[in-house]
Amino acid sequence: MEAPSPPPANDLDQSQLLRYVQDMHQLRKQREQAYQRLAHAHRITLSKLALAAEYKDGDTGAHIERIGALSGAIAKALGQPAEWCELIAQSAPMHDVGKIGIPDDILKKPGPLTTDERRIMETHSLIGAQILGGTDVPVLRMAAEIALGHHERWNGTGYPSGLRALEIPLCARIVAVADFLDALMMDRCYRPALGEDEVLALIKAGRGSHFDPAIVDVAVTLFPQLVALRKRIDQRTAAEQLDGAAATPSQ
Numbered sequence: 251m252e253a254p255s256p257p258p259a260n261d262l263d264q265s266q267l268l269r270y271v272q273d274m275h276q277l278r279k280q281r282e283q284a285y286q287r288l289a290h291a292h293r294i295t296l297s298k299l300a301l302a303a304e305y306k307d308g309d310t311g312a313h314i315e316r317i318g319a320l321s322g323a324i325a326k327a328l329g330q331p332a333e334w335c336e337l338i339a340q341s342a343p344m345h346d347v348g349k350i351g352i353p354d355d356i357l358k359k360p361g362p363l364t365t366d367e368r369r370i371m372e373t374h375s376l377i378g379a380q381i382l383g384g385t386d387v388p389v390l391r392m393a394a395e396i397a398l399g400h401h402e403r404w405n406g407t408g409y410p411s412g413l414r415a416l417e418i419p420l421c422a423r424i425v426a427v428a429d430f431l432d433a434l435m436m437d438r439c440y441r442p443a444l445g446e447d448e449v450l451a452l453i454k455a456g457r458g459s460h461f462d463p464a465i466v467d468v469a470v471t472l473f474p475q476l477v478a479l480r481k482r483i484d485q486r487t488a489a490e491q492l493d494g495a496a497a498t499p500s501q
């Protein structure tokens with residue numbers, strides 16, 4: 251919609267002026283609505299991309315939603331700016347997009363992986379970075395950094411590059427802790443979910459070896475809130491799934 255031209259000043263009367271102001275107001279409202287719709291579509295598209303990998307992994311999508319929320323909460327507690335926290339909350343769900351490129355017999359193997367299988371599995375971080383990288387879109391740039399770096403370890407024993415400490419991007423260091431916490435609290439095909447005390451002990455045990463000590467300190471302090479956040483997301487996604495099932499016409 252074209253912006254209406256203002257009437258010449260000398261011709262202005264009250265009703266024309268009022269109409270002009272109303273048109274401007276309407277135009278601004280339409281632009282704002284179009285922007286909101288576009289931003290919403292952008293967010294949904296990114297979460298669907300993350301879901302594609304998670305679906306292959308046998309999850310329902312709750313894990314990726316929790317990873318976004320947990321990473322955002324940890325970033326906020328670390329004192330990162332609000333915009334950065336929003337960016338990591340949107341990027342973190344894509345951390346395992348590279349699993350799209352891993353064969354099912356390795357990805358879904360119920361027992362331990364052989365050395366060769368593990369090597370193939372570990373390529374998911376590089377594949378993810380290739381899928382997400384090479385754009386100037388901030389959320390995808392951060393998502394590519396996370397995909398590449400979320401299995402690096404503070405002490406340099408991680409993969410794919412063996413980066414250590416602050417060489418690992420902050421976003422990837424945060425997601426490493428959020429992913430570890432959330433994955434341990436989930437039932438997996440090879441083990442049941444661990445209890446809260448056990449998870450907390452394992453996070454503390456990784457301080458300074460697997461994980462950034464500063465991020466572990468924040469996650470430990472925040473642990474009850476992170477657990478509550480997980481539960482809220484699970485309740486919401488379960489309710490959404492019920493609504494979705496009720497809305498799906500039977501065959």
Ligand SMILES: [Fe+2]
Nearest residue numbers: 345346400401
């Ligand atoms: Fe991963």
Ligand SMILES: [Fe+2]
Nearest residue numbers: 345346429433
């Ligand atoms: Fe994960």
